[in-house]
Amino acid sequence: xxxxxxxxxxxxxxxxxxxxxxxxxxxxxxxxxxxxxxxxxxxxxxxxxxxxxxxxxxxxxxxxxxxxxxxxxxxxxxxxxxxxxxxxxxxxxxxxxxxxxxxxxxxxxxxxxxxxxxxxxxxxxxxxxxxxxxxxxxxxxxxxxxxxxxxxxxxxxxxxxxxxxxxxxxxxxxxxxxxxxxxxxxxxxxxxxxxxxxxxxxxxxxxxxxxxxxxxxxxxxxxxxxxxxxxxxxxxxxxxxxxxxxxxxxxxxxxxxxxxxxxxxxxxxxxxxxxxxxxxxxxxxxxxxxxxxxxxxxxxxxxxxxxxxxxxxxxxxxxxxxxxxxxxxxxxxxxxxxxxxxxxxxxxxxxxxxxxxxxxxxxxxxxxxxxxxxxxxxxxxxxxxxxxxxxxxxxxxxxxxxxxxxxxxxxxxxxxxxxxxxxxxxxxxxxxxxxxxxxxxxxxxxxxxxxxxxxxxxxxxxxxxxxxxxxxxxxxxxxxxxxxxxxxx
Amino acid sequence: xxxxxxxxxxxxxxxxxxxxxxxxxxxxxxxxxxxxxxxxxxxxxxxxxxxxxx
Numbered sequence: 321x322x323x324x325x326x327x328x329x330x331x332x333x334x335x336x337x338x339x340x341x342x343x344x345x346x347x348x349x350x351x352x353x354x355x356x357x358x359x360x361x362x363x364x365x366x367x368x369x370x371x372x373x374x375x376x377x378x379x380x381x382x383x384x385x386x387x388x389x390x391x392x393x394x395x396x397x398x399x400x401x402x403x404x405x406x407x408x409x410x411x412x413x414x415x416x417x418x419x420x421x422x423x424x425x426x427x428x429x430x431x432x433x434x435x436x437x438x439x440x441x442x443x444x445x446x447x448x449x450x451x452x453x454x455x456x457x458x459x460x461x462x463x464x465x466x467x468x469x470x471x472x473x474x475x476x477x478x479x480x481x482x483x484x485x486x487x488x489x490x491x492x493x494x495x496x497x498x499x500x501x502x503x504x505x506x507x508x509x510x511x512x513x514x515x516x517x518x519x520x521x522x523x524x525x526x527x528x529x530x531x532x533x534x535x536x537x538x539x540x541x542x543x544x545x546x547x548x549x550x551x552x553x554x555x556x557x558x559x560x561x562x563x564x565x566x567x568x569x570x571x572x573x574x575x576x577x578x579x580x581x582x583x584x585x586x587x588x589x590x591x592x593x594x595x596x597x598x599x600x601x602x603x604x605x606x607x608x609x610x611x612x613x614x615x616x617x618x619x620x621x622x623x624x625x626x627x628x629x630x631x632x633x634x635x636x637x638x639x640x641x642x643x644x645x646x647x648x649x650x651x652x653x654x655x656x657x658x659x660x661x662x663x664x665x666x667x668x669x670x671x672x673x674x675x676x677x678x679x680x681x682x683x684x685x686x687x688x689x690x691x692x693x694x695x696x697x698x699x700x701x702x703x704x705x706x707x708x709x710x711x712x713x714x715x716x717x718x719x720x721x722x723x724x725x726x727x728x729x730x731x732x733x734x735x736x737x738x739x740x741x742x743x744x745x746x747x748x749x750x751x752x753x754x755x756x757x758x759x760x761x762x763x764x765x766x767x768x769x770x771x772x773x774x775x776x777x778x779x780x781x782x783x784x785x786x787x788x789x790x791x792x793x794x795x796x797x798x799x800x801x802x803x804x805x806x807x808x809x
Numbered sequence: 810x811x812x813x814x815x816x817x818x819x820x821x822x823x824x825x826x827x828x829x830x831x832x833x834x835x836x837x838x839x840x841x842x843x844x845x846x847x848x849x850x851x852x853x854x855x856x857x858x859x860x861x862x863x
Contacts, residue, residue, distance in 0.1 A: 562827035569817040571824075704862055733862035736855040749838050752851050754858045774858050780838040782848035786855070808859045 322348045322717045325414060325432040327398045327614075329354030329382055331362070331699070332670025333438030334798060335706035335809060341389045342805065343714040351430060352386060355397040355419040359385070359798055360467050363699065364791050366506065368470035369604070370477060370513045372743040375467045378795075385799055394430070395420035397612075398439065401628065402429075403663040404619035412665070434713045437635045437668040438706060441609030444498075450581035451497045451607055460581050461497070461603040464510055473604055477514065480602045484523035490601040493586065495532035497605030499577030499691040502542050503698065504533055505737060507606050508561070512741035515568050516748050531565065531572040532598060532605070534691050536591060536683055538562050538574055542693035544680045546755050547768040548776040554768060560777055564751070573598065575683070577691045578605060593686035609671060609694065611635070627662060630674035636660060637668050639676040646682055651731035651761035653677065658709050659725060667709045670702035679759055700735045701758055703809030704728050731759035734774060738787040750783025 324344070326337040329352050341350040358379040367373040386393040396416040403412045411431045418426040443465050445452030452458030462473035480490045494511040496504060511531055518524045531538075539545050539561030547554040565572055575591035585599045611633015616625045629635050637660060640653040653676040660666040668674075679695045697705075708728035715723035734756030742748020754776055760769020768775075797807040814829045830838075837843050 559828060562824060563829060566817050566824035566827050567814070567829050571822075700859075700862070728862075734858035735862075736858055746839070746841065752855075754855055756858050756861065774854070774861065776854060778847065778851070780847055781841065781844040782851050785844075785848050786851065808863065 322433040323351060323431065324348070324434045324436065324713055324717070325351045325353060325430055326436045326438060327353050327414065328438035328440055328670070328672065329356060329359060330438065330440045330670060330702075332440075332672070332702040332706035333436065334359060335703045336436050336438060336669060336710040337386075337391055338389055338800060339707050339805075340710040340714055341391045343710070344717060346390055348717055349392060350390075351392040351394060351432075352382075353394045353396050353398055353414070353416050353430065354382070355395065357381060357383070357395055357420075358467075361791060361794050361798070362465075365464045365467055365470040366509045366513055366740070367743055368467055369462075369464040369473040369510055370517045371474040372513075372517075375471050379467050380795070380799055389800055394418070394428075396428070398614050399427070400615040400617055401435065401666070402617050402619070403435075403628070403666060406619065407621075410619070412663075433665060434717070435666045436706075436709055436713070437614075437666065437672045438670045439612045439614070439672045441671045442612045442633070443607045444610040445607045447500075447608045447610075448498045448578055448581060448605075451578075451605060458581070460583050461605050463607065464506060464604060465606070476602060477517070481518065481521050481523055483601075484518075484526035485521070487526075489526050489528070491599060492527060492529045493532055493598055493600035493603040493605070494529070495576075495605060496534050496693075497578045497581065498608040499534045499589075499689055500694050501534055501606050501608045502694040502696050503606050503609075504535055504541050504693055505696070505739060507531075507533070507604065508541070509739040509741075510604055511570060512564065512568065512739065515570060516742040520742075529568075529570045530598065530600075531570060531574075532576050532578065532586070532588065533572070533574050534576060534693055536575050536680070536692065538565065538572060540680050540693060542678075542680055542696045543755065543758060544760060544769070546753075546770060546775050546777075547772055548753070549772050550778075554772050557777070560751075564779070575691055577685070577689050581605070589685055589687070589689055589691075591683055591685055591691050611672070628660065628666075632674065634674035635666070635668040635672055636662075637673045639674065641674070641676050643677055646677075649677055651729075651757070651759055651763065654729045654731040654759050656727040656729040656732070657712060657725040658705060658728075659712070667713065669705035669709045671697045673697065673705075695730075695759075697730070699737060700809060701730050701733060704733055707809055729759075731757050731761055733757055738783050738790065740784055740787045742784070743788075745784065745788075746781065748784060749779050749781065750787055751777055751779050752783035752786055753777035
């Protein structure tokens with residue numbers, strides 16, 4: 321009997337674990353180690369953050385779902401990986417610390433035959449002074465990164481709306497809270513949901529709304545922007561995004577590294593080296609992501625964290641980490657199998673794998689502060705990666721250690737995303753986009769780096785409907801309800 | 810007096826060089842019949858992208 325241990329129960333880890341449990345059956349064991357009791361459909365946190373959905377609508381308890389799937393569930397966080405085993409055994413193991421209330425603080429070593437690291441990110445609020453406390457519920461700003469954060473954001477938004485109804489003008493500042501943030505899309509969606517809700521509440525004229533981001537141009541989204549066909553042109557996402565901002569009277573600051581957050585204001589540095597201060601009454605700034613801080617030890621107890629993990633805390637996989645300067649970058653630098661090159665029974669997927677380099681062109685201010693988005697690995701790609709890695713491991717368990725690995729490079733896969741503004745069936749507008757491939761391949765598609773037949777975007781109610789469908793489909797799929805395998809990642 | 814779609818453009822401001830939707834584009838975004846057709850088209854396009862990614 322082989323044991324597969326999956327660290328993390330988010331989109332990628334949950335997908336990997338559930339498919340592995342289905343394919344392996346009861347003759348092998350799948351263990352999920354995740355510190356959270358609930359699964360969260362993170363894209364819908366945006367709607368929670370403006371009060372259009374409750375926390376309960378975007379989460380469900382993992383325990384019953386894993387019991388149904390025959391998955392061993394340990395509500396705990398991984399502390400370290402010992403890929404060579406320890407003093408008493410050669411069997412590799414992970415040390416975990418329980419977060420389950422009844423066992424809080426208990427530690428356990430869980431042996432594995434195969435390991436998937438799908439921990440997702442540590443929300444690194446501490447990277448920017450004043451951005452947030454250790455829970456992410458900042459003193460001065462809000463976040464929509466977790467369902468709890470989004471509930472808090474919604475409560476703060478309500479207070480602002482009430483102030484505006486009382487005649488007090490409010491300033492909203494939404495975007496990224498550090499020069500190396502990712503997830504610009506979530507902030508982008510949130511700012512337009514706020515704008516829409518303020519309109520609905522009849523207080524839009526009492527609000528000044530501003531975007532602040534580390535993107536070098538609006539519409540970069542951490543993927544270097546994209547081109548989509550419209551009216552016979554290949555239109556840059558910059559035009560697409562700027563049009564949305566202009567239409568809704570939202571101003572912007574781009575190429576910004578937020579260096580400090582205080583009550584009611586942020587300090588920032590721009591790509592041209594200038595510095596500034598921006599005031600706010602309500603601010604949602606996405607924190608940068610880092611690895612969750614798992615350590616690694618060799619058989620004799622030596623710290624080998626730097627061997628297994630990149631300096632940013634994400635695990636090394638089959639990527640080309642020596643590509644060097646931007647001019648040398650190739651689509652083929654991106655990993656395809658997500659297998660660790662040193663310990664071949666360790667895989668990583670979703671945000672947990674170390675990308676070889678950014679997707680957006682790297683930039684820095686004259687003082688050397690790097691200001692560019694880090695690559696997104698969330699949503700559809702992370703689900704596909706999870707399923708692919710599970711497929712590879714199941715093949716190796718069931719067919720033998722020489723079974724070929726499955727591939728899912730972000731340079732060969734596309735992604736569909738929908739950014740809503742409002743939630744109504746007949747009001748509001750949403751931008752529906754696809755991008756193919758996620759990582760541009762300038763050899764295959766010179767110029768734009770992408771296939772413009774499959775990279776497109778448009779604004780309208782259809783996007784809303786798709787967003788609703790995606791919400792219900794993925795909540796359904798994640799709960800392993802009948803036919804769940806038919807729903808693509 | 811500026812037209813509705815141009816009211817937020819500020820001379821030589823951040824948004825001076827971008828495009829803004831006119832009344833037809835805005836109408837089509839919320840026209841249920843047109844959007845239903847687009848819904849089908851976008852879904853089909855997305856399914857192709859999903860298929861190419863697996």
